[in-house]
Amino acid sequence: MSSGALWAVVLAGSLGCYLLKLAGLSVPAAWVERPWVTRVVEFVPAALLAALVAVQAATSGPDLVVDGRLVGLAVAAVALALRAPFIVVLVLAGAAGALVHVLTG
Amino acid sequence: MPSSARTATLRDAVGLGVAVGLYGVAFGAAAAGAGLDTWQAVATSALMFTGASQFAMIGVLGAGGGAFSAVGSALLLGTRNTVYGVRLAPMLAPRGWLRRAGAAHWVIDETTAMAVAAPDRELGRLAFWVTGATIYLGWNVTTLVGSLGAAALGETAQAALDAVVPAAFLALLWPRLQGSAREPGVQRRVALGGAVIALALTPFVPAGVQVVLAVVAVALAGRPRRTATA
Numbered sequence: 562m563s564s565g566a567l568w569a570v571v572l573a574g575s576l577g578c579y580l581l582k583l584a585g586l587s588v589p590a591a592w593v594e595r596p597w598v599t600r601v602v603e604f605v606p607a608a609l610l611a612a613l614v615a616v617q618a619a620t621s622g623p624d625l626v627v628d629g630r631l632v633g634l635a636v637a638a639v640a641l642a643l644r645a646p647f648i649v650v651l652v653l654a655g656a657a658g659a660l661v662h663v664l665t666g
Numbered sequence: 667m668p669s670s671a672r673t674a675t676l677r678d679a680v681g682l683g684v685a686v687g688l689y690g691v692a693f694g695a696a697a698a699g700a701g702l703d704t705w706q707a708v709a710t711s712a713l714m715f716t717g718a719s720q721f722a723m724i725g726v727l728g729a730g731g732g733a734f735s736a737v738g739s740a741l742l743l744g745t746r747n748t749v750y751g752v753r754l755a756p757m758l759a760p761r762g763w764l765r766r767a768g769a770a771h772w773v774i775d776e777t778t779a780m781a782v783a784a785p786d787r788e789l790g791r792l793a794f795w796v797t798g799a800t801i802y803l804g805w806n807v808t809t810l811v812g813s814l815g816a817a818a819l820g821e822t823a824q825a826a827l828d829a830v831v832p833a834a835f836l837a838l839l840w841p842r843l844q845g846s847a848r849e850p851g852v853q854r855r856v857a858l859g860g861a862v863i864a865l866a867l868t869p870f871v872p873a874g875v876q877v878v879l880a881v882v883a884v885a886l887a888g889r890p891r892r893t894a895t896a
Contacts, residue, residue: 562701562727562733564703564706566733567701567702567706568709569733570723570727570733570737571706571709571710571713571714571723572709572713573733573737574710574714574719574736574737574740575710575713576713577737577740577741578716578719578741578744578747579713579714579770579771581744581745581747581748582716582744582747582750582751582770582771582773582774583751583766583767583770584748584751585748585750585751585752585753585754585770586752586754586758586760586770586773587751587766587770588752593752594749597889597890598749599890600889600890601884601887602745602748602749603746603848603887604852604853604856605742605743605745605746605881605884606746606839606842607839607843607854607857607860608856608857608860608881608882608883608884609718609722609743609860609877609880609881610718610722610835610839610842610857610860611839611856611857611858611859611860611861611880611883612860612863612864612876612877613722613725613739613832613835613864613877614832614835614861615860615861615862615864615865616725616865616868616877617725617729617832617835618832619865620865620868622729622873623868623870623873624869625869629825629828630828630831630832632829633828633829633830633833634829634832634833636833637832637836637837641836641837641840647685647688647689650833650836650837651692651830651833651837654830654832654833655826655829655830656826657829658825658826658827658828658829658830659822659823659826659829661825661829662822662825662826666822666825
């Protein structure tokens, strides 16, 4: 994607996200606080973040791939289960990914 | 207002700002990996200023996704800020359009959590503004650091960064699946559904589209319960 197109994405996304925030402070509460609206909004992050985890860890273009990223993700999951701080989780995942790269590269 | 409560609020707000700053480094580095230059990375943090949406946008761009998928995934994750705004409006009661426009920019997960957790309305307002200011400053500075740092990386370090990005998404997702979250079992079901849908669609749709389409996994949450609206 060209630099100009990236700027368009950044600015359009930013404007849209800002308007979503502003809407919350501006529209009558009854418009938003319907049971099905709040329910959908509550579960959107889980669906999207999990999709991003899967796509970032196990795909390359249209292909499903297994490489150091998946190993890093497994290490991260163990670290999170052990309640490691965020920075430790990232460092361990990165180290695992780099190790696999060195061993297989 | 007791000054000890005020001090505790200030301390928590600053502490949270520092903690969130660590995500900023990860965002800056991941943005560089997805092809954003340093100005674009910092502009995203300054103007979009909502972490999950920012990560989603560069996640889709990094996977080779198009503009509509990138913006669409950012907006889908941005919808929860609308609900936060509704919750915060009575507390903040911003007078005049200028103050409302300013307050809106800082309506995010962390400022909402801090404001809602405060013992009274005045401390809630203080918590909102101080948390917002600390995070805004820290988030933008660390985005810059992460973006510049990533540009200096070699090939092995790049492989490390590739493994850091999915781990960062997992770290964002993790607290939503734990027992302290509301309906963690349902959250897990939706998360698993989202991951499966995204992987299943990957060979068949343009890059990034599978992330946006994974939102249909929300249907696995089922109907709203009466108690959930109380």
